Amino acid sequence: MSCRCLSPLCLVFLFGLADAAPGQPPRPDLSPWSEQNARWAEEVGRLEALDREQEDPEGAVLLIGSSSIRLWETAAEDLAPYPVIRRGYGGAQFSDLAHYAQRLIEPHDFRAAVVFVANDITGGPADKTPEEVGELFGYVAEVLRWREPDAPIICCDVRPAPLRFGAWREIQQGNAALRAECEKRPGVYYLDTADAFLRDGGAAARDDLYGPDRLHLSRSGYELWGELIKAELDRVLADRGDRAGTPSAAGEGSSHPTDR
Template sequence: MNKLLLLSFTGLILSCSPYKKYADTAASWEEEITKLEYKDDAESYSDDAVLFIGSSSIRIWENIKEDMAPYEPIRRGYGGAHFSDLVHFTKRLVYPHNFQALCIFVANDITGGENDRSVGEVMTLFKEVVSTVREKYPDTPIFQIAVTPTSSRWKVWPQSNKLNKALKAYCEKHDNLYFIDSVAPYLNEEGTPRDELFLGDKLHQNQAGYDIWAAEIKKELDKVLK
C-alpha cells in the first residue's frame, strides 16, 4: 500500500471513529467523571471485586454493597450515561482498577427522544467499549446487563428489546462476554412493567427492584465466577 493510499485509509478510519463522531457528548459529564476519579484515590478494593459502570441505575444504587454480597462491588455509575459518552470515559472508569469481573448497564441511548441512537449505532459503541476494556483486560469476564422495561419508556420498548436481543447475540459469540437477561422479573402477567418495582418517575428502581436486579446479576456471576 503506497503512502498516499495509507494516509487516505487512515483518515477514513478516523473520520468514522465513534470518538470523533460523538466528540460533543463527553464534555457535560466531565465533572462527574472527575468526582469518580477522586473516589479511586480514596477507596480501596481487593482484586476479587466486581466493577459496575454505566448510568444512573448504577450511580444511585446506594445499597449495592449489601445487595451484592458476598461479591465486593465497585460502583462507578454517572448521570444518565449513554454509550455515546461512555466510549470517551471507559479507560478512566475501568483502567485504574483490578477486578474479577466487569458489569455494564447503560439504558439511555433509546428513550423516545429526538437524539435517540439506532440499535446499530448503539452496538457499534458497545463494541468499542468492549474493545477498549480488552486492551488491558483481555480475558476478564464482562457482563452486559439488559435494558430494563419501564413504564416511562414503554413506547420505545420494542426498540430497546431489539437492542437487548442484539447485545445478547453478540455476547454469545464472544469468549468471556456475557449478557444478563434480567427482563422477565420486571414484567407482570399482562407483559407490562411492574410499576411497584420503581420510584415515582417509573424509571429508576426502588429497593424492591434492586433486590430483584441483584439476584439476577449474582445468579449470572455465580455461573461464571464460581
C-alpha cells in the same frame, strides 16, 4: 515532517492515535456525540477522584454504567459476598461511556465486570440506532478485556421501565444488538432480566419495582436486580472455577497490560 502538511484531518488522526496505548482497542468514531460527551467531564472527574481516595477491594466486581449503577448504594450488600467497585453516572449513554472508558476502567483490578447503560434508546429524536448501540458497547467490552483479559464481562439488558414503556419495542431492538455483540466475544455474557420486570404477559412494566419517577428502581427493584446479577456472577465465575467471595487471579497481583 513539515508542520505545513498537517491538515486538520491529519491532526485528528494523530491525536486519536495518541489516545491509545499499545495494545488498546481502536476507539470508534465518536465525533457525532462530541458535544454530549464533553458534558460529562466534570462527573467523570469526580469518579477519578474516588479512584485516588479509595482503595479497591481485592477480587472486586467492577460495576459501570448509568444511574442504576450510580444510585445502587446497597450494591455491596445485594451482591455479597462479592466486593464491588461502583463507577456509574446519571444519564450515561454508550457514546460517552466509550469516550471515557479507558479513564473509568484502567485504574482498577477486577475479577468480573457488569455493564448497564439505559439511555441510548428512549423514544426520543436523538435515539441511536441498534447498530450504533452494539458497536459502542463492543468497544467498551474490548477495553474491559484489554484491562483484565480473563475477567468475565456481564452486559445487562435495558430493563422495561414504566416511564419508557412506550419505546419498549425499540429498546428491545437495542437489546438484541447488545446480545449479538456479546455472542461474538468469549467471556462476554448477555443478562436478560426483562421477564422479571414485566407484568400482564409482557403488556406492561412492573410499577412496584420502580420509584415515584417510574424510571429508577425502588429498593425492592434493586433487590430483584441484584439477585439476577448475583446468580449470573455465580454462574460465569463457576465456569472459570472461581467461588463466590474467593479472590481470583485478577485480584492477586494481576499485571496491567501496560505494566502500570
